Amino acid sequence: MIRAVAWIPLARSRMALCSDQLLKVLVIGDVRVGKTSIVLRYVKKSFIENYKTTIGVDFALKTLQWEPRTVIRLQFWDIAGQEQTRAMSRVFFKEARGALVVFDASDWSTLESAAQWKRDLDSKVTRDSGQPIPALLLANKCDLMERIDRERMAPSLDEFCKDNYFTGWFETSAKEDLNIEEAASFLVDQMMSQGQDDFKMKDVIKPEEKTGQSVTALCC
Numbered sequence: 001m002i003r004a005v006a007w008i009p010l011a012r013s014r015m016a017l018c019s020d021q022l023l024k025v026l027v028i029g030d031v032r033v034g035k036t037s038i039v040l041r042y043v044k045k046s047f048i049e050n051y052k053t054t055i056g057v058d059f060a061l062k063t064l065q066w067e068p069r070t071v072i073r074l075q076f077w078d079i080a081g082q083e084q085t086r087a088m089s090r091v092f093f094k095e096a097r098g099a100l101v102v103f104d105a106s107d108w109s110t111l112e113s114a115a116q117w118k119r120d121l122d123s124k125v126t127r128d129s130g131q132p133i134p135a136l137l138l139a140n141k142c143d144l145m146e147r148i149d150r151e152r153m154a155p156s157l158d159e160f161c162k163d164n165y166f167t168g169w170f171e172t173s174a175k176e177d178l179n180i181e182e183a184a185s186f187l188v189d190q191m192m193s194q195g196q197d198d199f200k201m202k203d204v205i206k207p208e209e210k211t212g213q214s215v216t217a218l219c220c
Contacts, residue, residue: 021072023191024095028121029102030113031081034140037174038102039076042184047175057092064188072188081113093125098134098191100183105139105153105171111160118164127194134190136183137161137169143176 027035036058040046043060058078066072079092101117103110114137122132139157142150150171157169167190170183 018069021070022075023072023097024075024077026093026096026099027076027078027102028099028117029081030110033102033104033110034174035078035102038140038172038180039078041174041177041180089120090124093121096125096133098187100136100138100187102138102140105142106144115164118166132165134167134187136187137166138183139169139171141173142171143173
């Protein structure tokens with residue numbers, strides 16, 4: 001952890017120490033399970049019915065005021081689900097701090113693929129301590145399922161997450177905006193609980209500086 005401290009005479013102003021955390025989040029899973037829709041819903045509060053399949057990797061950035069003096073910048077890596085993309089996964093996964101592994105709840109063949117994505121993730125990226133990074137399983141498109149089927153799904157996914165070392169799971173719908181915010185907040189909380197030594201710290205902003213366009217300034 002790098003921490004820069006600015007000392008300001010008390011007669012002028014009180015010192016404020018602010019941190020700016022950059023967290024890389026992977027969004028992985030098969031083609032057409034709704035990865036891009038989830039990112040768009042969370043970052044831009046929008047949903048597009050028809051969109052082009054991601055080729056390679058797309059990026060999105062979301063800024064959060066996590067605590068009064070802590071700003072988090074979530075950098076989402078929306079990784080294409082094609083087989084050829086998996087060959088590049090080691091490059092894409094590097095320095096990730098968390099992951100959303102998505103499957104289509106209306107197509108359970110994508111659940112086994114989610115397990116494969118998770119195994120690939122665990123083999124290629126870990127926390128500084130050597131432990132797996134937090135990874136949530138998202139049962140997306142649950143709006144296409146009957147309520148009784150959704151209720152029956154829960155015990156199976158509890159066991160699936162235990163067997164595959166997921167941090168937890170959420171049923172989500174990017175279309176209906178169901179549990180997108182909740183799942184992302186839970187993942188951020190898990191990443192932050194790893195300990196600040198895992199994260200980069202930005203410089204402190206002095207109170208008298210003009211910081212209208214600075215992300216860090218939001219917490220001062």
